Amino acid sequence: MNDWIKVALEASMDAGQAIMEVYGREDVGVEYKGDSSPLTLADKAAHEVILEHLSATGIPVLSEEGKHMPFQERQDWDELWIVDPVDGTKEFIKRNGEFTVNIALVRQGRVAGGVVLAPVLGHAYVGVVGEGAWRLDVGGQGGSEAANAWSTRTSLPLPSDTRPFTVVASRSHMSPETEAYVDQVRQEHGEVELISKGSSLKLCMVAEGTADAYPRFAPTMEWDTAAGQAVCEAAGCDVVDQNTGQTMRYNREELLNAWFLVSRTS
Numbered sequence: 115m116n117d118w119i120k121v122a123l124e125a126s127m128d129a130g131q132a133i134m135e136v137y138g139r140e141d142v143g144v145e146y147k148g149d150s151s152p153l154t155l156a157d158k159a160a161h162e163v164i165l166e167h168l169s170a171t172g173i174p175v176l177s178e179e180g181k182h183m184p185f186q187e188r189q190d191w192d193e194l195w196i197v198d199p200v201d202g203t204k205e206f207i208k209r210n211g212e213f214t215v216n217i218a219l220v221r222q223g224r225v226a227g228g229v230v231l232a233p234v235l236g237h238a239y240v241g242v243v244g245e246g247a248w249r250l251d252v253g254g255q256g257g258s259e260a261a262n263a264w265s266t267r268t269s270l271p272l273p274s275d276t277r278p279f280t281v282v283a284s285r286s287h288m289s290p291e292t293e294a295y296v297d298q299v300r301q302e303h304g305e306v307e308l309i310s311k312g313s314s315l316k317l318c319m320v321a322e323g324t325a326d327a328y329p330r331f332a333p334t335m336e337w338d339t340a341a342g343q344a345v346c347e348a349a350g351c352d353v354v355d356q357n358t359g360q361t362m363r364y365n366r367e368e369l370l371n372a373w374f375l376v377s378r379t380s
Contacts, residue, residue: 115264118171119240122195122217122229123250123264124257125167129160129199129215130233131256137206137233144207152203153179160199160215167257168195173219176365178337185367193221194365198337202313205285211235212285212312218340223363228344230314238263239270239318241348246270247321270349271323271378279303282325284332285310291331291373299327317342320376321349328376336369343376352379 115123136142136156143155161179168175176182177197188194195217200206202213211234218228227242231252241247248267255263281299283292300306309325317339319325343353343362355362357372 118219120260121167121171123238123240123260125164126215126217126229126231126238127252127255127260128257129163130231132159132163133200134233134254152207154203154206156206157200157203164197164199164217188365191365196220196337196340196364201338205312212315214313214315216314216337216341218344220340220364223365225340225344225347225364228341230318230341230345232315239321239345241345243344243347247345247349249322270321274323278305278307280307280309280325282309282311282316282319282328285312289331292329295329314338314342317346317376320351320378321346326378331373334371336364336371339371340364346376350379351376
């Protein structure tokens with residue numbers, strides 16, 4: 115592990131433990147933010163754990179649950195961490211296990227690498243652009259066990275199997291545009307399997323090769339996608355911004371993402 119992977123992986127695993135402590139409670143402390151999105155005690159606890167780890171790097175942090183600095187300040191950041199302490203809070207509240215911890219390192223507007231941890235599934239997805247992507251079995255381990263998890267990593271994409279062309283879509287944000295995309299793909303590929311999944315697990319499914327495409331025609335923010343995009347790019351996939359037709363960039367003035375398409379390029 116290089117230094118930044120070690121920090122991000124340890125942070126995500128310790129955050130995962132903090133999240134699971136709340137997950138097991140009857141009352142997870144649900145409240146609602148100004149945009150009506152839910153917030154729980156797990157979001158807050160994970161945010162604090164992650165900040166404690168990342169602050170030691172001296173690299174600024176843009177977190178969903180932190181203070182969002184104005185672009186006039188952020189535009190001078192050559193690198194930054196982009197964090198979502200609990201991506202898929204709605205899935206967390208439903209207790210379906212489809213939520214993640216997202217930590218990405220961004221340099222000059224491009225993702226350099228990222229970690230996506232799924233605490234309930236016991237998997238961490240790690241991507242280093244230009245080097246590779248891996249899936250780790252982490253169970254309920256904390257950050258002190260990161261080296262052990264890293265030593266048993268599996269390279270992505272996983273070996274391919276025979277299956278229909280598979281599209282993964284949001285469990286909470288299915289849209290008519292997504293349905294139209296599926297119809298279009300069905301004309302090109304014949305049989306198409308549609309899978310609904312929460313959080314950045316959708317990006318990770320394309321990265322690991324268990325899905326072929328993830329079209330997103332509903333709002334997301336930079337912290338929802340940066341870590342998953344890093345895993346995708348490292349695994350030979352691309353995340354294309356539909357406004358520009360280019361790979362999606364980060365630390366933009368507008369933190370709201372455009373519609374995008376995730377698909378395999380190699």
